[in-house]
Amino acid sequence: MMFPVPSWIYHKWEAEYKLGEGDEKHLGFIKVTEMTCVGKWTVPFMTFVANILQSALLLFHLSDLALDGPGMVNLRFRFPFGQVIVFQSVSPLAPMLTQVTHSVYATRFVPRFVAKFVISSLVQQVCL
Numbered sequence: 001m002m003f004p005v006p007s008w009i010y011h012k013w014e015a016e017y018k019l020g021e022g023d024e025k026h027l028g029f030i031k032v033t034e035m036t037c038v039g040k041w042t043v044p045f046m047t048f049v050a051n052i053l054q055s056a057l058l059l060f061h062l063s064d065l066a067l068d069g070p071g072m073v074n075l076r077f078r079f080p081f082g083q084v085i086v087f088q089s090v091s092p093l094a095p096m097l098t099q100v101t102h103s104v105y106a107t108r109f110v111p112r113f114v115a116k117f118v119i120s121s122l123v124q125q126v127c128l
Helices: 112-127
Strands: 009-019 027-038 041-061 064-079 082-094 097-106
Touching: 064 112, 082 112, 097 112
Parallel strands: none
Antiparallel strands: 009 027, 027 041, 041 064, 064 082, 082 097
């Protein structure tokens, strides 16, 4: 269910991406920061940082990028009251068809509804 939100309440995003070097060339390191803002003011305790470690076996076909083997994504969402860790496994089944499996773990101080919100948001992105 969607609720109308005034335009002066918005989310601000910052992202950093770094490829691994040396023995970690197959890894991608991503840091995403999301802040909830009201006007020019950032709401305290509504800033979330996700550290993502992405591992995949990739083949380059001229200018295309193809997933050749299974991929593993580790997402770490840090909240003021703990963290939620999501392991996402991506396996190619056929051209344009993949199987995605999510496993979610949270520290004991994270309310269950927060962990459920994180996983439902991830599933919603995959299914849309």
